[in-house]
Amino acid sequence: MKQPVSIRLTQCAKSFENGTRALQPLDLEIRPGETLVLLGPSGCGKTTTLRMIAGLEFPDQGGRVMFGDDDVTDLPIEKRGVGMVFQNYALFPNMTVGENIAYGMKIRKIAAQERAERVEKLLEMVHLQGLSHRRVDQLSGGQKQRVALARALAVEPKVLLLDEPLTALDAKLREAVRSDLNQLLRKLGITAVYVTHDQGEAMALGDRIVVMERGKISQIGSPQDIYYCPANAFVAEFIGAMNQVDGIAGGGRLQLPAGSLPLPDNVADGQPATAMFRPEDVQVLEAEDAAGDTLRGTIVNTFFMGDRTRFEIDIGVGRPVIVETSKRGLWQPGQGVALNVPAAALVKVPAGKEAS
Ligand SMILES: Nc1ncnc2c1ncn2[C@@H]1O[C@H](COP(=O)(O)OP(=O)(O)OP(=O)(O)O)[C@@H](O)[C@H]1O
Secondary structure (H helix, E strand, O other), X not given: OOOOOOEEEEEEEEEOOOOOEEEEEEEEEEOOOOEEEEEOOOOOOHHHHHHHHHOOOOOOOOOEEEEOOEXXXXXXXXXXXXXXXXXXXXXXXXXXXXXXXXXXXXXXXXXXXXXXXXXXXXXXXXXXXXXXXXXXXXXXXXXXXXXXXXXXXXXXXXEEEEEOOOOOOXXXXXXXXXXXXXXXXXXXOOEEEEEEOOHHXXXXXXXXXXXXXOOEEEEEEOHHHHHHOOOOHHHHHHOOOOEEEEEEEEOOEEEEOOEEEEOOOOOOOOOEEEEEEOXXXXXXXXXXXXXXXEXXXXXXXXXXXXXXEEEEEXXXXXXXXXXXXXXXXXXXXXXXXXXXXXXXXXOOOOOOOOOO
């Protein structure tokens, strides 16, 4: 494998001919060898950013794309040394697995012997040994995506670009391919950019995650940073489920109609304040076991999810509090309970950076 390269985008904006402004001027540095995930809701500009790195789109005037010390801004895809994997595989259906993987090497006039050797190595790498002569249309979705990955890697790209590669697979297969992909990316140490709208995938695969919203970067950080220290309310709500409870500060607590919660910051008595916390950080108690001002509520819904159960608890403020626990379901709709939220569980969002 070649030395991994960094990727740097500076002031890369993108407007399309129909007037859509897909990206605001964007600065982004991807470190050599890291897997960077672009995550965000539909239409936020993830694919446009990836296609700009690929050389399938070009930034508006003034934007620059660098691979290491090379300015690739004006180079088309075939001159950039990138490997791409798409959601829909984009394989040649009438070719065999081996022919698909070797295709790029053939175009680059790599000798037949070396092609064959590399195909064998790649098949092993993606766990498809022995399938070289199988026609691609006789493969499962997961196998097809492994072929697509092998084909992208066959030309020894400087950079691997993956656009929602697991979206077409069913849940079980997605997890299996994701786990293999994770190991492979770590082993290869190639600089990789991965687009997804699935936060589980982003957390599992990304060394760092870029959360995008409406053509802008909302936050860049490790999966832990993004989950525990969201930069704004948009990130907090987009990643995982988040409870957001509004009340009035009083006596160092957030006062609510049915009890109180810890306060996120030093808010003066009488001022409005908001507590944000994750469903897995709430402890549900029998109402009679709780101390005087512990928040009380009524179970309104339960969802058994196999490995955990989700409860929705009405605390008299409109939106119910969501609680998740891996304990076996104890609570039934209609039951009165108390909620313990430790102060350490509060997620703090920097003031003035609320999502609009
Ligand atoms: N060729 C194009 N012409 C006009 N508008 C486009 C074009 N490609 C993308 N857009 C628009 O640019 C915006 C960003 O699109 P992009 O595909 O980058 O988003 P995304 O985050 O990848 O979304 P998704 O997850 O739905 O693929 C969207 O509003 C989209 O409709």
